[in-house]
Amino acid sequence: MSRYRQLDLFSKASPQEGEVESADPPADVVELASRVPSGVRLGTSSWSFPGWKGLVYRNAAPRAALAREGLGAYARHPLLRTVGLDRTFYAPIPAEEYARYAAAVPERFRFLVKAAQDCTFPTLSRKDQGTTPSRNPRFLDASFASEAVVGPAVEGLGRRLGTLLFQFPPLGDTELGDVPALVARLARFLRNLQKGPLYSVEIRNRSLLTPAYTEALSSAGAAHAFTVHPSMPSLETQAAVVGLERQPALVVRWMLGHGRGYEEARERYDPFDRLAAPDPPSRAAIASLARASLRLGREVLVVVNNKAEGSAPLSVVELARELSGRA
Numbered sequence: 001m002s003r004y005r006q007l008d009l010f011s012k013a014s015p016q017e018g019e020v021e022s023a024d025p026p027a028d029v030v031e032l033a034s035r036v037p038s039g040v041r042l043g044t045s046s047w048s049f050p051g052w053k054g055l056v057y058r059n060a061a062p063r064a065a066l067a068r069e070g071l072g073a074y075a076r077h078p079l080l081r082t083v084g085l086d087r088t089f090y091a092p093i094p095a096e097e098y099a100r101y102a103a104a105v106p107e108r109f110r111f112l113v114k115a116a117q118d119c120t121f122p123t124l125s126r127k128d129q130g131t132t133p134s135r136n137p138r139f140l141d142a143s144f145a146s147e148a149v150v151g152p153a154v155e156g157l158g159r160r161l162g163t164l165l166f167q168f169p170p171l172g173d174t175e176l177g178d179v180p181a182l183v184a185r186l187a188r189f190l191r192n193l194q195k196g197p198l199y200s201v202e203i204r205n206r207s208l209l210t211p212a213y214t215e216a217l218s219s220a221g222a223a224h225a226f227t228v229h230p231s232m233p234s235l236e237t238q239a240a241v242v243g244l245e246r247q248p249a250l251v252v253r254w255m256l257g258h259g260r261g262y263e264e265a266r267e268r269y270d271p272f273d274r275l276a277a278p279d280p281p282s283r284a285a286i287a288s289l290a291r292a293s294l295r296l297g298r299e300v301l302v303v304v305n306n307k308a309e310g311s312a313p314l315s316v317v318e319l320a321r322e323l324s325g326r327a
Contacts, residue, residue: 020066021058022073029317033078035324040290040300041110041162042320043082044312045253047074051271055313056080075105079316082110082162084253084303089114089167092148098156110162112251112303115149120168122175140185142192150194162301163251165225167202176207183208183216190220200225200251206233214242226252226289228282228308230259235285250293252286252302257309265307275318276310283315287322 025033036042048066053059056077057070074080085101087093101111118124119140123133138144153161175182190199201217202225203209209232217224224242226235235252244250256265257279269276290300302319304312 020061020070020073022076023054023056023058025078030078032317032320032324036079036320037294037300037323039294039298040302040323041081042302042316043080043084043112043304044316045084045255045303045305046086047071047083049272049306051273051311052313053273055273055311071101072104075109077313079320080313081108082112082301082303084112084114086114088149088153089117092116092152095152095156098153102157102160105160107159109160110301111157111160112162112253112301113153113157113164115145115164115166117167117169119145119149120166122171140189142189145189146192146194150197154194154197161197163198163200163223163225163249165200165202165251165253167225168204168208170204170231171208176205179207179210180212183210183212186213187216187219190217190222193220198223198249198251200249202227202253204229204231206231209233209238209241211241214246217242218246221248223247223249223251226250228252228254228286229256230261235282235289239289244289244292244298245296247293247298249298250289250300250302252289252300254282254286254302254304254308254315256305256307257282260307262307269306269310272306272311274311275314278318279309282308283319283322286319290323 047056047070048063050060050063050066056074057066061070071083074083118136118138121136122139124136150164153164171182186201190201193199199220199222201222203213214224224238224247226238228235232238256262258277260268286302290302293300304315304319306312309315
């Protein structure tokens, strides 16, 4: 058992014990779900949003109640076959909590687990360290990642673990001053992790998107996490560099659209119950990548953030229509 602990979200109730009920999906959504290829799993980056009443949940419920008790209801939506676990980004959680998540969803469901930021942030600034960032000794430390992140996730989620995502922040001059050395270090880190899980890597620096980066991932059997984000080039450009044929699976996170930041998008789109800023080009690009990956025999995992178009569940519906209409 890992010695790196986080507050137990289930101290009062586990997801399957709550009273959060699923909304009844419209008949056309049920029919649409039957046409989405079985190798495609669409979902959202989290599930605890009260504004999803009528879309995912039958009744209004506070965010805290949805966080504790809403996962089972979320997973009963016919189109929602994956979800992001973001709280794991801030501190590792033990296998027991992962197991409770796994028990709340069907066997076919998969989780996208964000690895703790200790693994990917070269500097960390926390309340107990003051405001000046300090060098992070756990940065790309495979021993720490294996014990605190990989082991508990594999033990707790089992087959329901879709991918462990290592998300890097925008890196500064200290790290980017020697990109080949950084990429080589990333390759060693990935190769030294436990074999078996699908590892994916998300970057936020265009300068890292190079053939050397692609080779580093390929040497470890890891996937590039395609991301729709203002800091990164288009999905088509990402695919041209990393090559779909070199990916063990397609992992996509549709995060932000229209060049907006998170705070601006949150203010504009809250309570996330409508498509406030439709982005058909991104939707079409994701569907195109998914179709190409299916032709290569790869599984597809796509998670959508509310900040992409305004309502992640509605984005998933439209993405499914785009995908199934041309599959």
